Amino acid sequence: MERSYNFNAGPAALPLDVLKKAQSELTNFKNSGMSVMELSHRSKEYEEVHNRAQQLLRELLNIPENYEVLFLQGGASLQFTMVPINFLGNGNGSYVLTGSWSKKALKEAEKIGKTTIAATSEQTNFDRIPKLNELSIDDNASYVHITSNNTIYGTQWQAFPTVENLIADMSSDILCRPLDVSKFKLIYAGAQKNLGPSGVTVVIADKNFLEKGADNLPTMLDYRTHSKNNSLFNTPPTFAIYMLSLVLEWLKDQGGTEKIQETNNQKASLLYNVIDESNGFYNGHAQKDSRSIMNVTFTLPSDDLTKQFLAESKELGFVGLNGHRSIGGCRASIYNAVPLESVEKLSEFMISFQKKA
Template sequence: MKKHNFSAGPAILPASVLEQAADAVRDFDNSGLSILEISHRSAGFTKVMEEAEALVRELLNVGDDYGVIFITGGASSEFFLSAMNLLNEDEKAGYVDTGAWSAKAIKEANLFGKVEVLASSKDQNYNYIPKGYDIPAGLKYVHLTSNNTIFGTQLKEWPETDAPLVADMSSDIFSRRLPLEKFGIIYAGAQKNMGPAGVTLVIVKKDLLGKVNRELPSMLDYRTHIAKGSTFNTPPVYPIYVSMLTMRWVKEQGGLVAMEQRNAAKAKLLYDEIERNPKFECTIPNPEDRSLMNVTFKPVNEDDAAAFMEAAAAKGVDGIKGHRSVGGFRASIYNAMPIESVQVLVDVMKNF
């Protein structure tokens, strides 16, 4: 029976990418060597790294004034690295609190400078995106979490500010076009929409760097990794390779315009069924705030939860149990999720 992987992360990858990645474990590029054992400074992997960076730049329209690096530590490390590299102790950054990950980012940033929480949706267990909040002048940057995997909300519009935006895009990178000129830093753990766990993409405007008073350890200085082409130390070779294959797949599908259209169609199919079906309700009241990546919903009658999970499992639907902070169900429908699999889940809901 075919499995339909709705896991929030590590998450689904395109079938063709999995096939190529598996082949490369046995024999990378007809070299007679596995991708797992080649040197990170070999000609073969240098080509991979160059293509990965080129694809990031092409898909997101990233200019030469930005560095593109592949490092480790996940978004959790970027919570402190972004503040460490940009914020002095006597300077202030603005943060918008829309979920568990933004709350963690606020905690880490407080170690390096002053943090002003511009808005928060914690009062409603993060079931909406704050709007209409004031952003004071003079902030070093404004930090946002673009998509909230746990709670199922997503920013659809970017705030107007004279400060550069710093954004955690771990769960919706490459899912839509971006006004890149608004951003000072974009960071994304790969394991939700770009590749396997183990590598983090960072896009950083170079002229923002080198302006903090503190001494930065070499490994924690973005400039180190930009200067060394992400090979200051041994990078996570295999996750970068699979991420490169995934970005190549995105380009082959038609790029971010095509991803936007596909993702909107998948989300509409599922949200329409949630609205239509008297057995379920969406956990996000305002349709404008609903994520196109992580659809969160719950049974009207809690007694139906176990039976629905069993019915879904019987049709090969996997990974839809909601996060403990929200309960209910969560269907993650990242770029690689085909609409046919979403239809299987919708059919289970209809039959239920």
């Protein structure tokens, strides 16, 4: 069977070269006579995998030495709780609402302590990222939380605010472009969109900031537990971290974040050009200055045409083009691992579908 044109929002496409590499090592990793899934997480073989993944992340993102790289579990959803329980204290968490995930992060923080909304675009159904001059940050803010890319609505921060104690959920766009990590006190990202398979969550955090966490926390919810134990306090998701390391190796081979950004911009431009030149047949949800290069969201003139579009695309091997149930329409998730060829095929289909509609 041929490979599908995979536009799933997450879990998402993985590089074919990575899958082949994992396949070749699946039953006998580095002549150990075992799969990575069977190795002890205390073994030398696995320790090399673990440390290599950390090293590659540091290299690809130019992570400063005073930042920790952690591999945790529970996805971004657990980070919604870990962030406030560690850092909210007697202040308040200041949240910028740009979609469903930032709202969920705020909801969890509200259970821990005081929160404020620094800005929101909900009044226009999250079709844009608030401008930097719209942010209203409380003087008593313990941190400011943003979601860098919004998979459901197809919006993405083009420039980040310069504020104290900035925290970001980058689950759906980490490594899609160069990043100044030093602007943030903490970054977290579930792997299943742009880093690897589901099961591991990457946390990048200023070491001094971590030490300011609350006292007497539950052991597993304290970042310092994982920092002091190299993310090996308990059994980590070893196979997911192994796959993460392969994805990072692949990204390095592609030329790193600067080169992958060029490809991502090319892929996004293909689809946005089709939308913009369709005379309203395709209507992008995101305002142009907030468009994501990871998730392209759009609607067609009617529900019937949308159903027909999705049905015909499925017959041609396209997968994952359904829009999220909250806004409907269509969505193409074009993460790093989605080949340019797949996006070219989709743009061609969109043009031909409009012509015969």
